[in-house]
Amino acid sequence: MEGSIKCNANYVPLTPISFLERSAIVYSDKVSIIYGDVTYTWSQTHQRCIKLASSISQLGVSPNDVVAVLAHNIPATYELQFAVPMSGAVLCTLNTHQDSSMVSLLLNHCDAKILFVDHQLFDIAKGALEILSKSTTKLPILVLILDSDENTSVSSNTLIYENLIAEGKLDFEVRRPKDECDTISISYTSGTTSTPKGVIFSHRGAYLNSLATIIINEMKSTSVYLWCVPMYHCNGWCVPWSIAAQGGTNVCLRNVTDKDIFDNIFKHNVTHMGGAPALLNMLINSPIRKPLSGKVVVMSGGAPPPPDIFSSAEELGFHVTHAYGMTETYGPASICTWKPEWASLPPDAQAKMRVRQGVQHVGMDELDIKDPATMKSVPADAKTIGEVMFRGNNVMNGYLKDLKATQDAFEGGWFRTGDMGVKHTDGYIEVTDRATDVVISGGENISTIQLEGVIFSHPAVFEAAVVGRPDEYWGETPCAFVKLKEGYNATEEEIIQLCQKHLPSFMAPQTVVFGDLPKTSTGKTQKYVLRGKAKAMGSLYKKKTLAD
Amino acid sequence: MEGSIKCNANYVPLTPISFLERSAIVYSDKVSIIYGDVTYTWSQTHQRCIKLASSISQLGVSPNDVVAVLAHNIPATYELQFAVPMSGAVLCTLNTHQDSSMVSLLLNHCDAKILFVDHQLFDIAKGALEILSKSTTKLPILVLILDSDENTSVSSNTLIYENLIAEGKLDFEVRRPKDECDTISISYTSGTTSTPKGVIFSHRGAYLNSLATIIINEMKSTSVYLWCVPMYHCNGWCVPWSIAAQGGTNVCLRNVTDKDIFDNIFKHNVTHMGGAPALLNMLINSPIRKPLSGKVVVMSGGAPPPPDIFSSAEELGFHVTHAYGMTETYGPASICTWKPEWASLPPDAQAKMRVRQGVQHVGMDELDIKDPATMKSVPADAKTIGEVMFRGNNVMNGYLKDLKATQDAFEGGWFRTGDMGVKHTDGYIEVTDRATDVVISGGENISTIQLEGVIFSHPAVFEAAVVGRPDEYWGETPCAFVKLKEGYNATEEEIIQLCQKHLPSFMAPQTVVFGDLPKTSTGKTQKYVLRGKAKAMGSLYKKKTLAD
Incomplete structure (x- = not known):
């Protein structure tokens, strides 16, 4: 519109870095972080992050290089959420439950220049670097994070997190993104359904x-x-x-x-x-x-x-x-x-x-349930199943x-979650199943989530997960894996009857297995592991049995 | 970063239109607006706004055309904040305290295509159009907003707000901005210090x-x-x-x-x-x-x-x-x-x-106090005065x-407010005066805000405003305009003594005038009016008197 100018005065690329800079003024003396006996104020957190960003930059990291972190929810992990972007680099926080082999794979995939590592996870990091060293000479620089009260003996050439902060410069000029769509971080998916993918977040x-x-x-x-x-x-x-x-x-x-x-x-x-x-x-x-x-x-x-x-x-x-x-x-x-x-x-x-x-x-902006083939919205009838899209x-x-995976995920101009669900009359959606978790038995889609909800209502049940058990006749039959509460008991028959009582009988599990459930580090049940177990059981019904 | 795509799935131009669309789902049956006996829910407000947007578009309004509104804080004014942008047009809400002459000037300046007018302000609008008709044949279309219980007789060719809603189409495709920096509205400044300027807001x-x-x-x-x-x-x-x-x-x-x-x-x-x-x-x-x-x-x-x-x-x-x-x-x-x-x-x-x-x-993003000449930040010493910039x-x-005014306002890559202030040691700023409101007496800057604060502490004072009274010797002397509380009394001497007690004596007003203060419609004292009165009083000290 005539009279408009777009300039530094009225257009600033959005970035969370600005939040810390503001809180350092507005909430300067207010506590930012508590960790055991350690506390910091917002002014201190801001200063520590600037100095850390300065040291990261001093280590030769260029804008858009990746800096990886393998650490629990300690103050350093929090500070790195700001300090890495402030250095102009891209943050990649790694799942702390992964082994050296997976960590080496991810470090290699994102081409990390530095790896910050929690002392409790130092061995995994060292193992990962050892594996990496077999295929490349460009290893990430290792920085060890010690708890403040710690006296771990480390070799003199190991960089220490607190030293980087101490040596950092407070007058370091924070590198804000030039374009707000620039990358701030890479997060690898937890791998519920496939090998980890590096998800790119923008400022x-x-x-x-x-x-x-x-x-x-x-x-x-x-x-x-x-x-x-x-x-x-x-x-x-x-x-x-x-x-x-x-x-x-x-x-x-x-x-x-x-x-x-x-x-x-x-x-x-x-x-x-x-x-x-x-x-x-x-x-x-x-x-x-x-x-x-x-x-x-x-x-x-x-x-x-x-x-x-x-x-x-x-x-x-x-x-x-x-x-x-x-x-x-x-x-x-x-x-x-x-x-x-x-x-x-x-x-x-x-x-x-x-x-x-x-x-x-x-x-x-938008959430919809669509037929993934036609991209038409399903009616809000609480019945018609479609794919959840954002x-x-x-x-x-x-x-x-x-790029191929990105294109697939965005096909049709929507992010396709792979989850299936329905839309209720009030516009609220309900996920009925992850695309790969639907049990299809005799041509009927069975919602494992619905089944799990019913099983969970049994007073003795601590956790439950249902997957499909391959079946020669039915294609699949529902198979429930159940962990009971300590000191409680329940039988397979009880669980099955409970499901039959509350759901159409074809949905009831045909098999119930008691025991611990395998989990990802983020607490999601690893259904693919259970699917493997169910597969190993073999078919419950034989084709010829039913043909008889 | 390799693997990124910018597309409809992950980049949506920011616009407040999305807020209403979401609330129509999430808060569908929750009350959005109360006005006397009238209430609407979010779902109703959403539907009314879509239909209104459809009618606005039907009236021949193209994207980026201006739609003006002259109305009090009634539901229609609220709805138009959404409906006008949803039609793709630009909203211009006009000050309801202006006369026909000013309204015609502004309508002409922004080239408004429609004018929505509150029935209470119908005469002002008609007067404005009459003035406009002398210089142009392209007059804005007038739409009259009646209170729901109203039976005002209007000529049959006058468009009525509620009819536009009733006739609007619910399947109208809302026109979201293509670029989020596109204009959503024009707001004319209230004119405390100059003639109104049309401030352009973006989505x-x-x-x-x-x-x-x-x-x-x-x-x-x-x-x-x-x-x-x-x-x-x-x-x-x-x-x-x-x-x-x-x-x-x-x-x-x-x-x-x-x-x-x-x-x-x-x-x-x-x-x-x-x-x-x-x-x-x-x-x-x-x-x-x-x-x-x-x-x-x-x-x-x-x-x-x-x-x-x-x-x-x-x-x-x-x-x-x-x-x-x-x-x-x-x-x-x-x-x-x-x-x-x-x-x-x-x-x-x-x-x-x-x-x-x-x-x-x-x-x-940033607030600073800078020397307007050097653009250097003033020290946070609570003393050094500079210009407030955002x-x-x-x-x-x-x-x-x-464009010239825009360029001036953004000179140096900051928005220059024209207000003067200091920065305290805790980073908080304090405005000491509007650039044009400083009284400069004998070369000393006198903060009229400080003076007003002291005068206001007098128990009989309801309102106070200080301006400079031109003076042959001192350049200016502080002149206070004071409105007393009903049933209270105070003398000029008392006010002056109070100021001398709490501030350096050169800051105390030399003149105190009792009476009502002229206000803009937004409640700001019109200092330029007071300045005119002070000027009319003439100089308090004569050059030669003091040369004697």
Whole structure:
């Protein structure tokens, strides 16, 4: 429009770096991080990050080089969420549960120039570098992160995290992105369904998701966030940047145990946390559980929470919000936003409302369920199944070095999640199954999530996962893997009968296996492992048996 | 980065239109607007806006054409904040206190294609069109907004607002901006210091400011906002869009009187409102004032609030936040964010902290005080005066059809506010004077704001404004215009002595004039009018008198 100018005064590329710079002024003396006896203020965190960025740059890292981190939820991991982008580099936080071989593969894939490593994971890192050294001479520089009270003897040529900060320059000129769509981080998917892919986040997406997270969770500058969600999991769902934007307080947590969680909640008056339903399950079944002294808002994602978890958690004082998303959507992308009118529903109906994946959050533009072939929206009839698709600034830039996979994911101008679901009449969506997790038995699609919900309602059941067991006659039959609560018992027959009572009988599992469930490090059940087990069992029905 | 794609799936131009579309799903049955006996839900508001956008488009409006609105804070004004951008057009809300001559000038300047007009302002609009018709044949189409219960007889060829909605099409394809930097609105400045300029807002700036506003004010989906800030004033500080983003409730208010404000606060459990200090002053001095039943967060801007207002307002239950900004920054751009440690200060010291203009909000990138000649930052010493400058996505695109003024405003890559101020050691800024309001007496800069603060502390004073009275010897002398509270008395001598007691004696006013203060429609004192009066008084000291 005539009279307009686009210049530095009115156009600044969006980046979460600005949140830290602002909090260093507005909340300078307010506590930014608590970790055991260690505390920092926002002014200190800002200064430490500038100095760290200066040292990262001094180590020869150029803009867009990747800096990797292999560490638990300790203060360094938080600081690196800012310091790496501030150096102009791209952050890649690695899953702490991976072995040396996988770590070496990922370091190689993203061509990491530096690897920051938690002392507890030093051996994995060294192992990874050893493997890497067989195929390349350009190894990442290793930087060791020690806990402050630590006296680990390290070889004199090992770089130490705190030394990098001490030696860094406070007058370092922070390198902000030239274009807000530039890469801020690479997050490898946790590999529930395939080998890890490197998901590319932009400064713009990170900025917008951080603000949306504050709004969804109604976070205030007085909010205290307990770090249960791993920061390597899509940058801790972007919450590190949200807390800086709002000037709240981070409580770091090395060991995500029931004791450490309850202790920290009480000691630091925690107001917010996040975690997979498995984490909530652990807390509500913990022998040391006790009613909280204040409300703790929990954003729960990573898997659909079994209905019972809500009520049990709320009895203790947790206020659970069900979120749904994936690494490709910067973490939570839809929220089952509570509607006041649900309060008058009976508990069962309420629970059914709450396990739905809901509606896109304020930062995500569109959420739809579409027929993946025609790209037409399914009717909002709570029945017609289609693919869950997103569109918005909180969808990744793409998969690192895998243009084909990016193109496939964005085919038709929408991000295709691969998850299947229905749209309810109120516009809320419900995921019925991950595309690869649907059990198709005798031509009927069986929702393993529905089945798992019913099994979970059995009082003895701690966890449940259903997969397809290959079958010569039916194609597949549903096979349930169940972990019982300590000191409880249940039989295969009981579980099957329970399912038959609540669902069409063809949906009931034909097999129930009791035992521990294999998990990814982010708490998701590794269904592909269970699928392998089910496959190994062989067919339940023989073609000829049924032909007889 | 290799593997990235920028496409519809992951890049959507930012626009507040998305807020309404989302709230229509998430908060479909929740009340969006209350106005007397009229209420709408978010689903209804969404549908009404689509139909209105369809009708606007049917009237022949093309993308980027301007649609003007001359109306009080009624539901139509709220709806037009969405419907006009949804039609692809640019919204221009006009100051309701202007006369036909000014309205015709502005309509002509922005080349408005439609003028929506409140029935109470119909005569002004008709007068404006009459004036316009003398110089052009392309007059804007007039659309009359009637209150729902109204039976005004109108000529049959006059378009009626509700008819446009009734006739609009629900399947209209909303026209989102192609580029997020495209213009969403034009807001004419209120003309405190010069003739109105047309400030251009972008969809991007509006989107980001709306989210920042939610965060600053800690607004929830349960928040209820009372419309005291005129929606013609930088689009109601972008709050119409914030409320839609969070799914809160708007309480519209035609008459901004103490009675209507108190009535609505109690009736609808208002949680948030905004307004100039003059509005707060009216409330705390109202004979019908009474303690609120719940806390009401008030963002106060438009002028620095005299210290006493905070405590008096808080005694009633208002929680006042001091914001600072201007049309060019989409309304509030900095906030005097409360620091918990201030709670332990004595009331006087607390008040001093709170009248400062503070720090940039989370949506504004940088705030600085710079020497306007060298563009160097002034030291944070609370003494050195420089010009207040902003940089960020919440700075306007420019002034409509006035590239020269835009270039001047952005000279050096910062938005130059024209206001002078200091930076305190904690990084908070304090505006000492508007560039044109400094009184320079005998070469000394006198802060009229400081002077006004002292005068205001006199128990009989209701309002005070100081300007320079031209003087042959001193250049200028400070001249105070004072309005006393009803039933109170004070003398010129008392006021002068009070100032001499609290400030260096050269700062004390040499003249005190009692009476009403001239105001702009947004509650700002029109200092240029007072300056005219002071000039008419002539010089207090004669050159030769002092040469004797």
